[in-house]
Structures are given as C-alpha cells and as structure tokens.
Amino acid sequence: MAMSSDEEYGSDQMMSDDELDADSLGELAGNLDSDYDNDADDDQFLENMRDDKPQKPAYEVDYTTLSDAELRNKQKEQVEDVRHILGQPVEQTAILLRYFKWQKERLIDKYMDDPDKVLEDAGLGAEWNDDPKLEKVRGFSCDICCDDDAEMNTYSMRCGHRYCADCYKQYLENKIMSEGESGRIQCPTDGCSRIVDSKTVRLLASPKVLARYGELLNRTYVDDKPNLRWCPAPECEFAVDCAVRQTELHKIIPTVVCNCGLRFCFGCGHNDHQPCPCALMKKWLKKCEDDSETANWISAHTKECPKCVSTIEKNGGCNHMTCRKCKHEFCWVCMGPWSEHGTNWYNCNRFEEKSGEEARGQQAKSRASLERYLHYYNRYANHDHSAKLDKDLYVKTEKKMTSLQSSSGMSWIEVQYLEAASTALQQCRQTLKWTYAFAFYLQRNNDTYIFEDNQRDLEMAVEQLSELFEKPADQLAASRKEMVDKTAYVGHRRRILLEDTANGLRDERWQFTTDIR
Known part of the structure; x- marks a missing residue:
C-alpha cells in the first residue's frame, strides 16, 4: 500500500512528546551543537566563494579618474589632516605640504625635529598674518610706482615689505597669468623668500586671476604627486590616480582610460601601446x-x-x-x-x-x-x-x-x-x-x-x-x-x-x- 509523504517520514522520524526520553533529547542536543559548530565552516565556505570570484586580467591596473573638484577636495582633506597634527593655520599648512611635495610623513618628521627651520625653509617664518587686510599709511611712498597718495590702499605681509595695492595686484597677476606660478609666489622685494598665501591672493586678485590661481594649484598638485598624471588629451581636465611606480614599468604596462575616452599609458603618457613595455x-x-x-x-x-x-x-x-x-x-x-x-x-x-x-x-x-x-x-x-x-x-x-x-x-x-x-x-x-x-x-x-x-x-x-x-x-x-x-x-x-x-x-x-x- 502506498503511503503519503507525511506518513512515510512519520513512520521513521516523527515521535510523540512522550517518546522523547532523556537519551533522545541528549542526541538531539548534540546534533544541534554540531550544527552550530558548522557555522565556522560555513563562514570559511563563503570566504572561499569570495576568493573564487573572477580575477582582474593581468594586463589591467587599478586606477581612478579625478575631476577638478575631486582634486581640490583631496587637497583640502590632506591639508585638514596635517593641520590638526601641526597646529598651523590652513594656508600655512598648504604651503608646507606644497614645499614637501605633499609628502605628509616627511613633513611631519622634519617639523617635529625642528619646526623653526622647516617654517623658514618653506618661506613662512615664525610670524604669520592670519588676517591680511589693506591699509592706508600716512607718508608712505610705493617703491614700485613711487606714488605717495595718502588715500591709496597698501598691503604688506609679515615680512614688512609694503607696496600699494595696485602694484601688488599687478605683480600677482603677472606671476599667475603670465609666468604660471601659484604655490611658490614670493614677496615682490628682491631677496625676500616669504611665500604669498591664498588669503593674500583672494584679497588682491581679480576673479579671473583667482580662478587661474586655483587651476595652477591643481596643476602643481598633480605634478608633485607620483601617483597622479594629467590626461594627455587636448583640453581634457581630468587626472588619473594610479599606484604603479616608475620602477615597475619593466613588469607592467599601466594602460588607463580617461573619462574623456582616451586610452593611454600612465607610465609614459603615450597612447596605449600594450603589449610593448x-x-x-x-x-x-x-x-x-x-x-x-x-x-x-x-x-x-x-x-x-x-x-x-x-x-x-x-x-x-x-x-x-x-x-x-x-x-x-x-x-x-x-x-x-x-x-x-x-x-x-x-x-x-x-x-x-x-x-x-x-x-x-x-x-x-x-x-x-x-x-x-x-x-x-x-x-x-x-x-x-x-x-x-x-x-x-x-x-x-x-x-x-x-x-x-x-x-x-x-x-x-x-x-x-x-x-x-x-x-x-x-x-x-x-x-x-x-x-x-x-x-x-x-x-x-x-x-x-x-x-x-x-x-x-x-x-x-x-x-x-x-x-x-x-x-x-x-x-x-x-x-x-x-x-x-x-x-x-x-x-x-x-x-x-x-x-x-x-x-x-x-x-x-x-x-x-x-x-x-
């Protein structure tokens, strides 16, 4: 006679509550313990499954494409991180990082050993102008234009070298727009190595000059970082972040694809040349x-x-x-x-x-x-x-x-x-x-x-x-x-x-x- 599936399983496995004696309960408890012990094996199985996922091809490398805004954010994050360690203002910390080519660990080590020397070498000095402003100085004569109008605005950094605001603006515009300088612009006085900070530029420069100043700071940031490279496509504003070092180029050809669609080698900047090193x-x-x-x-x-x-x-x-x-x-x-x-x-x-x-x-x-x-x-x-x-x-x-x-x-x-x-x-x-x-x-x-x-x-x-x-x-x-x-x-x-x-x-x-x- 055929049995239903419930009857079939019940005849062998189903027991009433009265039939669950102490030995049966002990056996069931042991089985449950065994099941819980298998959790570790399940975790290992899942880990093995993750290990078996498709691997990246050997000829591909990890990289990230960064926009202008993302580059600025990266700089801000690094400046904030180091600022809390050194206890310096944002602008001063940024100048220090640029001087050390954004090598955070090297900057901190040198600064902790001799902060005064680091500040002096970086073109900052011990004194810092936290609130730069234009001033009218009675009896002042500008050494650049020789104007001595008592009503004209003047400006000076902590180094004390004062010039009229118009001459300072013209100096910054020439440095930024014509010479392409940004992070290492020095005081206009010959022999003075004090660095012009971003607050000074924001105070004196026109919107056009200020925008160019920001672009140049991004340029120097990418140029100073060995893991960053600008896309070589004409007028492309994206940069690529790739961790492949120059010493590894005999073993790998780091081909990347910019957001603009250009395929190029991160190592040399040439168009894609795989499989040739x-x-x-x-x-x-x-x-x-x-x-x-x-x-x-x-x-x-x-x-x-x-x-x-x-x-x-x-x-x-x-x-x-x-x-x-x-x-x-x-x-x-x-x-x-x-x-x-x-x-x-x-x-x-x-x-x-x-x-x-x-x-x-x-x-x-x-x-x-x-x-x-x-x-x-x-x-x-x-x-x-x-x-x-x-x-x-x-x-x-x-x-x-x-x-x-x-x-x-x-x-x-x-x-x-x-x-x-x-x-x-x-x-x-x-x-x-x-x-x-x-x-x-x-x-x-x-x-x-x-x-x-x-x-x-x-x-x-x-x-x-x-x-x-x-x-x-x-x-x-x-x-x-x-x-x-x-x-x-x-x-x-x-x-x-x-x-x-x-x-x-x-x-x-x-x-x-x-x-x-």
Whole structure:
C-alpha cells in the first residue's frame, strides 16, 4: 500500500512528546551543537566563494579618474589632516605640504625635529598674518610706482615689505597669468623668500586671476604627486590616480582610460601601446625616427601586383587584396597568395631567421639586420595605417547604418553592432601594431613561438572581421550574426594575447635583446 509523504517520514522520524526520553533529547542536543559548530565552516565556505570570484586580467591596473573638484577636495582633506597634527593655520599648512611635495610623513618628521627651520625653509617664518587686510599709511611712498597718495590702499605681509595695492595686484597677476606660478609666489622685494598665501591672493586678485590661481594649484598638485598624471588629451581636465611606480614599468604596462575616452599609458603618457613595455616603445620609436628614409619608403601607400605588376593603392583596412586587372588575390603585408592565409601555411607574422652561412660577412649581416627591421616595421606601419582606414570606413558606415535601418526594419540599437565591430577593429589594430615592436626585441625561444602563434591568431581574426566590415550596405544585414560573433572572437583573441604577455612581463619570463629596466 502506498503511503503519503507525511506518513512515510512519520513512520521513521516523527515521535510523540512522550517518546522523547532523556537519551533522545541528549542526541538531539548534540546534533544541534554540531550544527552550530558548522557555522565556522560555513563562514570559511563563503570566504572561499569570495576568493573564487573572477580575477582582474593581468594586463589591467587599478586606477581612478579625478575631476577638478575631486582634486581640490583631496587637497583640502590632506591639508585638514596635517593641520590638526601641526597646529598651523590652513594656508600655512598648504604651503608646507606644497614645499614637501605633499609628502605628509616627511613633513611631519622634519617639523617635529625642528619646526623653526622647516617654517623658514618653506618661506613662512615664525610670524604669520592670519588676517591680511589693506591699509592706508600716512607718508608712505610705493617703491614700485613711487606714488605717495595718502588715500591709496597698501598691503604688506609679515615680512614688512609694503607696496600699494595696485602694484601688488599687478605683480600677482603677472606671476599667475603670465609666468604660471601659484604655490611658490614670493614677496615682490628682491631677496625676500616669504611665500604669498591664498588669503593674500583672494584679497588682491581679480576673479579671473583667482580662478587661474586655483587651476595652477591643481596643476602643481598633480605634478608633485607620483601617483597622479594629467590626461594627455587636448583640453581634457581630468587626472588619473594610479599606484604603479616608475620602477615597475619593466613588469607592467599601466594602460588607463580617461573619462574623456582616451586610452593611454600612465607610465609614459603615450597612447596605449600594450603589449610593448614603455622602454621598448621608446626604443622602437627612436629607431623608426633614425631610419626615417627607410620608414618613408616602407609606408608608401602603393605596391605592385606580384602577378601582373600593376600599381595598386590600398583604400581600406583589410589586407586581402584583389588586383582589378588580373584578379590575383594576395596579402598586402607579405605579398604572398591569399589562399595560404587562414591555413596551416599562414606565416605572415613570423620573421624567418637566416642561417649563419647566409649571414656570413659584415655586409651580409647588415643586410640581414635591415631585412629583419623592415619585416617588423612593415607590419607595424601597416596596422597603424589600417587602423586609420578602418576608422575612416566607420564614418562612411554611419550612412550604411541609416540605410540598413530603413531597408531591413532594424532599430537603431540593432544596427549598433557595426559600431562595436569598428571599435574592436581599431583596438585590435592598435594592439597588433605594438606586438611587432615587442617581437622585434624578443630573443628567439619557445616563448617567442607561442607569442607569435597568439599574434597570428589575432591577426587572422582581425582580417576576417575587417573583410566582413567592408561589405556593401545591402549585404550587412545578412552578415549581422557572423559579424557579431567575429567581433566577440577578436576581443577574445586580444585578451588571450595581452594576458600571456602581461604574465610573462610580471614573471620576467620574456628575454629581450636589449635592457628594458
């Protein structure tokens, strides 16, 4: 006979109150104690779960973008913090921090050892004017303009050097607006090292000069802090806070993205150059500059068809070229048959070293060295050029997006996959460009072959996406899924390459032909 679930569990586990004897109660109590003892295990389990959360990629760094207001607030917080320790006014504390380049611990240590010396060295002195004001002084004559009008306003700091208010204003305006000084403006008297504080500037300066004064104080704050850097984009007012030190740049490439959208390296301020470390990037650019005539020849936009020798101009980002005259399909980079690209024979990215016999003699070695450099520079320059063409192509594609939207019935959001593909292409071209500068300085070993395999896989995927991207507008709708999938794939291949190179730099696994420290 079948039993209900209540009957089934009741026959084995349910007991009446009378049946709960002392032994049963003791057993239940022991079970409860055991359950409570497992709380620690539960906490450990949750902690392990937290440890298993996705880790940040090795090629990414922690950073914060700061606005003008946030920079001012940071300064105020640090000034308030130190002011309570030193027992000094706000303006005086700010001057002390600027003098010590915002190194709080060093300032406190020096001040505690000899406060009078610190104040004197910082341009403050023992006496401080807490309430600066304009005064009319009978019988006074300004040493700058020689005016001795008894009704004119004058001003003097605690150093006692007095000038008429108009001359003092003109002096501050010249220092701030023309010379770009702010935190270390000294008294107008020659030989006096007393520093003009912010209260004096607020008292004398016009609103325009005062606004510029605040901007310059922010500038000096960022310039003095090694963990801060201004975004290099023109007219961008954001700064980036990143804890990566200059001594770590041989192990990491601290790429950051400003709120304005610019991707750049925090270490050197150059545009994003992953996976090439700062030292190699600078060496490569210097070498390209030194070999400018060769570089100019290589970067020419026309080549000859390898079959019929017709002149061909590259007008798109894709490297799959088809000669209009003979219909021969070839690779713009290596000039080899396109049929071999995308197969196991694809070897366009790898430079084949010549044997010792082939490079015998000084002339042969020089020729081999130049050939090697041209191999890497050709591909570096090509990806740089293709990225610009891909960007121009997207501008034209905006019209295609509008046309596609009206002809296919897609919404504007649905045709945004073209913008995503364009962004992925430009980002991957930028990465591929710098992989060739990176590879130029690599010593040949097994790690190099793995790197070149990753480089090849990314390059092949990028060329396929670029070819899809150049289809006419009436074919874009049909290739939408393929383009979306390929966009995701190139992003995946880029992450794999950057992750491998970043781990190799961190572990100092890569061996270079030059010193990168």
